[in-house]
Amino acid sequence: DVTxxxxxxxxVVTNRAGRFIGSHIGHTGLICFAAGGSTLxxxxxxxxxxxxxxxxxxxLAHLASLGLGFDEAGVWTGAGVATIAIFxxxxxxxxGTAGLAHSxxxxxxxxxxxxxxxxxxxxEWDNPDNLTFILGHHLIFFGVANIWxxxxxxxxxxxxxxxxxxxxxxxxxxxxxxxYGHQFDFLTIDSLExxxxxxxxxxFVQISGGAWHIATKQLxxxxxxxxxxxxxxxxxxxxxxxxxx
Numbered sequence: 001d002v003t004x005x006x007x008x009x010x011x012v013v014t015n016r017a018g019r020f021i022g023s024h025i026g027h028t029g030l031i032c033f034a035a036g037g038s039t040l041x042x043x044x045x046x047x048x049x050x051x052x053x054x055x056x057x058x059x060l061a062h063l064a065s066l067g068l069g070f071d072e073a074g075v076w077t078g079a080g081v082a083t084i085a086i087f088x089x090x091x092x093x094x095x096g097t098a099g100l101a102h103s104x105x106x107x108x109x110x111x112x113x114x115x116x117x118x119x120x121x122x123x124e125w126d127n128p129d130n131l132t133f134i135l136g137h138h139l140i141f142f143g144v145a146n147i148w149x150x151x152x153x154x155x156x157x158x159x160x161x162x163x164x165x166x167x168x169x170x171x172x173x174x175x176x177x178x179x180y181g182h183q184f185d186f187l188t189i190d191s192l193e194x195x196x197x198x199x200x201x202x203x204f205v206q207i208s209g210g211a212w213h214i215a216t217k218q219l220x221x222x223x224x225x226x227x228x229x230x231x232x233x234x235x236x237x238x239x240x241x242x243x244x245x
Contacts, residue, residue: 017110017123022102029095035059036088043081065159066152067166129217136213143206146199153196160192169196 013020039059046052052061060081063069069081110122121137124130152158157168169192179201182189189195 013123016108017121018102018106018108020123021110021121022099022106024099025095025102026099029092029099032088032095033092036085036092039063039081039085039088043078043085046078048076067157067159070166132213132216136210136215139206139210139213143203143210146203146206150196150200150203153192158192162191169193 013023042055042057042060045055046057046060047055052064060069063081063084064076068084069076069078071077071079121134122130123134153169155168157166159165160167160169178194179198182194182198189198
């Protein structure tokens, strides 16, 4: 029972939760395809004698910052980069198929989902407990992604521009006081230890917040605009994390 204009975000899928999920999965497939295809394109034209920045390299440079494509001596070899790109292309096909299935075959509103548990994730705009349940799961996924990044830097290592080498970084998960102290002077952060401590702090906050949203009920008075507000906050959070990454 929509009471707000068509220009409001997600209003067109108010009673089409399945279509909403399908469009998001399809967007993920497009992103994977672009990442895989562009990585192969850059790799095929890469000249090791010219800096990556002078070759308009975006995807190779990002992989290099994660310590991928180098040998033990720190020399660029491109090892494993093509495999990562091909995996992205494969997953793009999987995501695209799933998106089409949700858009064309499955129930538009997930009342009769392909899997019984999908009914729990059916968007109900007038049900605050349903919205916070979905939001909580998304926050946990974000937190797990941050933990993965911190552990990758700890065990594999990432590129440190200060020394021009790949090194392992272990900031620890307990120095949250330092992270909190940087909330007003974050521009002064000048070490990867502090950066990774920030990601560990984000993981703690997101997983804790996700568990809170799943286990508890909606706080405060619920209004007709609260639903889109919750999902809009989630969208802002996800884009902010993408920018930080």
